[in-house]
Amino acid sequence: MSKDRAGDRKNSRAVASARVLGPGDGEIMGAPDVVRDRFMVSGVEAGGGFALVEHLMPPRALAAPLHLHTREDEYSYVLEGRVGALLGDEEVFGEVGDLIFKPRQQWHTFWNAGDVPARILEIISPGGFEQAFREMHAFGDTPDPAVIAEIANRYGVAVDFEATEPILQRHGLVF
Numbered sequence: 001m002s003k004d005r006a007g008d009r010k011n012s013r014a015v016a017s018a019r020v021l022g023p024g025d026g027e028i029m030g031a032p033d034v035v036r037d038r039f040m041v042s043g044v045e046a047g048g049g050f051a052l053v054e055h056l057m058p059p060r061a062l063a064a065p066l067h068l069h070t071r072e073d074e075y076s077y078v079l080e081g082r083v084g085a086l087l088g089d090e091e092v093f094g095e096v097g098d099l100i101f102k103p104r105q106q107w108h109t110f111w112n113a114g115d116v117p118a119r120i121l122e123i124i125s126p127g128g129f130e131q132a133f134r135e136m137h138a139f140g141d142t143p144d145p146a147v148i149a150e151i152a153n154r155y156g157v158a159v160d161f162e163a164t165e166p167i168l169q170r171h172g173l174v175f
Contacts (some may be wrong), residue, residue, distance in 0.1 A: 012085040026054070028138035035063045037137065043127020051127035052105040055120050057081070057112035062175040065111045065148065070156040073125050074102040076110060081118025086167060109164065109172050129155050 030036030
């Protein structure tokens, strides 16, 4: 193997290393009575290909306002509870073991559709947008909508708070 190829392999190991992430491991941001995020694999650790975040949602909580990604797709795998999602004009509900696909360029939002806590694994591809969650958490558990919109905009995400209100009303959700 050439010296250059060996060096490349060494550098790729510096980005990510083999590990086991236990159920209590990873950084968790957010208070128990709001949607919390557990950061499991960052886009940097995955070489930019994806990020993995666990969303922990209290009953009847909206996870995000109606929004549209221009750069990434999201895949939500339901671990616990029942999760509702608006994908374009279609409302869907995922149960344990279901995967909800939210492609880029499609307006969407999601929420805990039940009366017990819900958990999903969120795969974001490519990675990087998970950093927006960190930034929003830095503003506390109820950041101002203008702050959310500004952070989202920097990550190529449009947000529609006005269109979010009917979703909250229709499903008895809190945000």
